[in-house]
Amino acid sequence: xxxxxxxxxxxxxxxxxxxxxxxxxxxxxxxxxxxxxxxxxxxxxxxxxxxxxxxxxxxxxxxxxxxxxxxxxxxxxxxxxxxxxxxxxxxxxxxxxxxxxxxxxxxxxxxxxxxxxxxxxxxxxxxxxxxxxxxxxxxxxxxxxxxxxxxxxxxxxxxxxxxxxxxxxxxxxxxxxxxxxxxxxxxx
Ligand code: FES
Numbered sequence: 001x002x003x004x005x006x007x008x009x010x011x012x013x014x015x016x017x018x019x020x021x022x023x024x025x026x027x028x029x030x031x032x033x034x035x036x037x038x039x040x041x042x043x044x045x046x047x048x049x050x051x052x053x054x055x056x057x058x059x060x061x062x063x064x065x066x067x068x069x070x071x072x073x074x075x076x077x078x079x080x081x082x083x084x085x086x087x088x089x090x091x092x093x094x095x096x097x098x099x100x101x102x103x104x105x106x107x108x109x110x111x112x113x114x115x116x117x118x119x120x121x122x123x124x125x126x127x128x129x130x131x132x133x134x135x136x137x138x139x140x141x142x143x144x145x146x147x148x149x150x151x152x153x154x155x156x157x158x159x160x161x162x163x164x165x166x167x168x169x170x171x172x173x174x175x176x177x178x179x180x181x182x183x184x185x186x187x188x
Contacts, residue, residue, distance in 0.1 A: 089176065089181065090181055090182075091104055093180070096121075098115045100137075101155070110134065111183060112124045112168075120175065122157065125171055128164055129169050130148070130165070133149075153167065153168050171187075
């Protein structure tokens with residue numbers, strides 16, 4: 001019998017200090033499952049994702065819309081659809097031949113001016129309302145024509161055929177006391 005072992009004591013190997021400490025306070029399991037989310041937490045996460053998705057879709061739609069708008073905007077026009085030039089006298093009505101549209105500059109734009117039998121004038125943006133190609137006047141066919149996608153317009157600016165889908169853009173104008181054709185912008 002071991003002299004150091006008193007009767008009634010357990011036999012076996014003594015615990016080291018580290019083992020004793022580990023036994024006293026066992027470590028947390030590493031992969032303990034996370035506590036389930038409360039309904040409020042789930043809802044706020046879902047709401048945030050919906051907002052994020054909505055904002056993303058909104059920005060994409062806005063950017064696409066802007067690109068399309070810029071593409072159909074005739075050259076030389078501001079985003080409001082108006083030229084940046086103010087009222088400008090561009091022709092003497094008396095010097096124009098009746099019923100024959102002539103091309104004249106108005107700021108960065110070019111317009112057709114056609115003297116009418118009643119002494120008024122028709123004035124149109126020379127940019128096609130489709131995607132802005134420059135229209136030309138075909139005297140023989142008695143119509144304005146677009147070289148890009150084959151749209152045609154009657155002498156009064158109304159759409160005759162083609163993909164433009166709308167009439168020519170009318171230039172806002174008046175005949176002043178001196179008989180000048182004064183253009184001040186474009187209708188929408
Ligand atoms: S730009 Fe004139 S029909 Fe397309």
